[in-house]
Amino acid sequence: MKAFEDLQARAKVTWEAVSKTGKTRIIMGAATCGRAAGALKTLEAVRAEVARQGLEAQVETTGCIGLCYEEPLVDIIKPGGPRVSYGRVTADKVPGLLEEVLVTGGQAQEMVLGAHTSDGTGLPSFFDQPFFLGQERRLMARCGLIDPNNLAHYIANGGYATLDKALSSMNPDEVIAEVKTSCIRGRGGAAYPTGQKWEQCRAARGSPKYIICNADEGDPGVFADRTVLEGDPHAVIEGMIIASYAVGSDTGFIYIRAEYPLATEILLQALQQAREQGLLGKNILGSDHSFDIEIRQGAGSYVAGESSAQMSSIEGLRAMPRLKRPRSVEKGLWGNPTSMNNVETFANIPHIVKNGGAWYASMGTERSKGTKVFSLSGHIVRTGVVEVPFGTPLGKVILEMGGGAPHGWVKGVLPGGPAGGVISAELFDSPIDIDGFDKLGAMVGSGGFTAFDDRTCILELARYCAAFMADESCDRCSTCRAGSQRLRDYLSCLDEGKGTLQDLPKLKGLCDVLKNNSHCGLGQTAPNAAMTGLKFFRQEFEDHITKKLCPARNT
Amino acid sequence: MEKIELKALLSESPVHRGSLLPILREVNEAFGYVSEEAVDEIAEYLNLTANQVFGVLSFYSELRTRPPGEKTIKFCVGPACYLKGIDKIERAFEENLGTRVGETTADGRFTLEPTHCNGTCAQSPMIYVDDTIYGQVKAEDARKILEEWQK
Numbered sequence A: 001m002k003a004f005e006d007l008q009a010r011a012k013v014t015w016e017a018v019s020k021t022g023k024t025r026i027i028m029g030a031a032t033c034g035r036a037a038g039a040l041k042t043l044e045a046v047r048a049e050v051a052r053q054g055l056e057a058q059v060e061t062t063g064c065i066g067l068c069y070e071e072p073l074v075d076i077i078k079p080g081g082p083r084v085s086y087g088r089v090t091a092d093k094v095p096g097l098l099e100e101v102l103v104t105g106g107q108a109q110e111m112v113l114g115a116h117t118s119d120g121t122g123l124p125s126f127f128d129q130p131f132f133l134g135q136e137r138r139l140m141a142r143c144g145l146i147d148p149n150n151l152a153h154y155i156a157n158g159g160y161a162t163l164d165k166a167l168s169s170m171n172p173d174e175v176i177a178e179v180k181t182s183c184i185r186g187r188g189g190a191a192y193p194t195g196q197k198w199e200q201c202r203a204a205r206g207s208p209k210y211i212i213c214n215a216d217e218g219d220p221g222v223f224a225d226r227t228v229l230e231g232d233p234h235a236v237i238e239g240m241i242i243a244s245y246a247v248g249s250d251t252g253f254i255y256i257r258a259e260y261p262l263a264t265e266i267l268l269q270a271l272q273q274a275r276e277q278g279l280l281g282k283n284i285l286g287s288d289h290s291f292d293i294e295i296r297q298g299a300g301s302y303v304a305g306e307s308s309a310q311m312s313s314i315e316g317l318r319a320m321p322r323l324k325r326p327r328s329v330e331k332g333l334w335g336n337p338t339s340m341n342n343v344e345t346f347a348n349i350p351h352i353v354k355n356g357g358a359w360y361a362s363m364g365t366e367r368s369k370g371t372k373v374f375s376l377s378g379h380i381v382r383t384g385v386v387e388v389p390f391g392t393p394l395g396k397v398i399l400e401m402g403g404g405a406p407h408g409w410v411k412g413v414l415p416g417g418p419a420g421g422v423i424s425a426e427l428f429d430s431p432i433d434i435d436g437f438d439k440l441g442a443m444v445g446s447g448g449f450t451a452f453d454d455r456t457c458i459l460e461l462a463r464y465c466a467a468f469m470a471d472e473s474c475d476r477c478s479t480c481r482a483g484s485q486r487l488r489d490y491l492s493c494l495d496e497g498k499g500t501l502q503d504l505p506k507l508k509g510l511c512d513v514l515k516n517n518s519h520c521g522l523g524q525t526a527p528n529a530a531m532t533g534l535k536f537f538r539q540e541f542e543d544h545i546t547k548k549l550c551p552a553r554n555t
Numbered sequence B: 001m002e003k004i005e006l007k008a009l010l011s012e013s014p015v016h017r018g019s020l021l022p023i024l025r026e027v028n029e030a031f032g033y034v035s036e037e038a039v040d041e042i043a044e045y046l047n048l049t050a051n052q053v054f055g056v057l058s059f060y061s062e063l064r065t066r067p068p069g070e071k072t073i074k075f076c077v078g079p080a081c082y083l084k085g086i087d088k089i090e091r092a093f094e095e096n097l098g099t100r101v102g103e104t105t106a107d108g109r110f111t112l113e114p115t116h117c118n119g120t121c122a123q124s125p126m127i128y129v130d131d132t133i134y135g136q137v138k139a140e141d142a143r144k145i146l147e148e149w150q151k
Helices: A002-019 A032-036 A039-053 A091-103 A151-156 A161-169 A172-182 A194-203 A224-231 A233-247 A261-276 A307-314 A343-355 A357-361 A394-401 A434-440 A458-472 A478-495 A503-517 A521-525 A528-536 A538-547 B002-011 B017-031 B036-046 B050-057 B079-083 B086-097 B139-150
Strands: A024-029 A057-062 A074-077 A083-086 A112-115 A210-215 A251-256 A292-297 A338-342 A371-378 A384-389 A410-415 A448-453 B071-076 B110-115 B127-129 B132-134
Touching (some): A024 A039, A074 A091, A083 A091, A151 A261, A172 A194, A224 A233, A224 A371, A233 A338, A343 A357, A371 B079, A394 A410, A394 A448, A458 A538, A503 A528, B002 B036, B017 B036, B036 B050, B086 B139
Parallel strands (some): A210 A251
Antiparallel strands (some): A410 A448
């Protein structure tokens, strides 16, 4: 549409003014992970040093490219040269770095990570580091490279063109058909097919209809969504607008957790910019479609990540889940048809609608299509965020990209925080697959792997997981309220060597009760760590009981 | 004074039950906690009962019903921080301050609280003092960090 062509032309001018500036560009990774490592102090030092040395340089900020372990991360692009990344640039190292790279023309060997494109200067290639080999970066493609606070950067790099395509040349049914063909399943944990959800919501009777973006990312140790929101917020917003067009909704909400103040600030600004440019509000890009988005912040509740609990939270009630009949697509927020999807699901939508569902479905395993963003944390060398195709062996992600454990060896991982169960390193050949992980008793969940090393006691870890779930239970159903507490205490006793072998079937029985009888996903997944721990590390449980010792701690 | 500020704050919100959580967040941020008087005031403004307001207030861990100390020290409850020994760091702060997580020191200077993961696990174990993040903290850092804030 004409409105979009104008917008695109203006964005290109802005982008070229930044990217083809003729000056040296110094770009600072300033996402939350960078800031926690001191990025703002580094930024201040960069500005001060540029002024002090009178350097002809333009200082910019960007999101996180995924290498959280190398933060604070600084990129330098000299006129006509490649983008070169430098890691662990704390404020005290700034004068030395700028002096060496910009004045004396050195390479800053102790900080340089590599050049993004080859230029024959002999620098290593940034994207040939083990961390990147095997990644397929779609949602992460712009993260760490564009300024998330500048809409023009997104548009000049392909953004909102798919929305324009959908509004100008596709009807809502055609959009839904592409999403169905892609076979994308929700990325929040439940893995429900997105296309089907939209189709049901579109068909449901009731008005207005709502679109909700679940940005609660409650599973601790998981920060895939935060990285996308802080690095490329408009991708999520574009996905939501396309969803609203497909479903027939004029009102959307982004529910974001209280612990993500920076992502919230970036989103608020992105929404405002989108409104100013006619991408949100009445008659988007001159079409008949109108849609706007409000932000709702959580206030510290794990269970608010559950869909019905989140809707209750937006309505001003306690965030307590309800039974799923009727389903939210029929009666959701304020009793109206509602389609709730995860951040990462929305960010995938522009790719699907742009390239077609068949293109999307060509990557992945039989029933898990496309790519998945995973955060890596815990006892792992390279903590950060990777994006890999489904079907990638788990061990490749943990041992090759993540670099294994800093001390000893990786004994296993928690996929998706305390709710996802544990997966033993013996199963690292398993491809990452939603149904495959389910069969192991674990889950792909929301997309994070927290690695634990050989000195980690599996009973203590399972107790931690049960204790977390007990604390976060909404306490509505007694199965979850009492069951998760009992599970925690049971594991404590076994860890202290107070059990007998007859306790193991009883423990399994308690887990089954929680799994089968809890009201919602929280109680149902609360025993996952204990159950998978017992399944993969039974000998360790028995040693605690019969030998009164913990093989991991040697006590 | 507090009442006037509260009324001003309320008057900006639509009278709708959906405003309840945003209002509670704002009051909590402005005053550090949500007092009983504030609960009554909010209830009246939104045409709810005090019980309905308190029910929501007591559900969320970031909302407080008692005034916090001058500084709040928060400890992440996520698995990465757990695996890297956040419990030892909590104990070091508890011993240094003679109080426990969930409580405030007798002199009202510090409140210790658990907090949810903010996804900066590369810096685990991490704590906050108000909005300042300390990454890769060790138990022996407790005294030094406290000294910084006791000045």
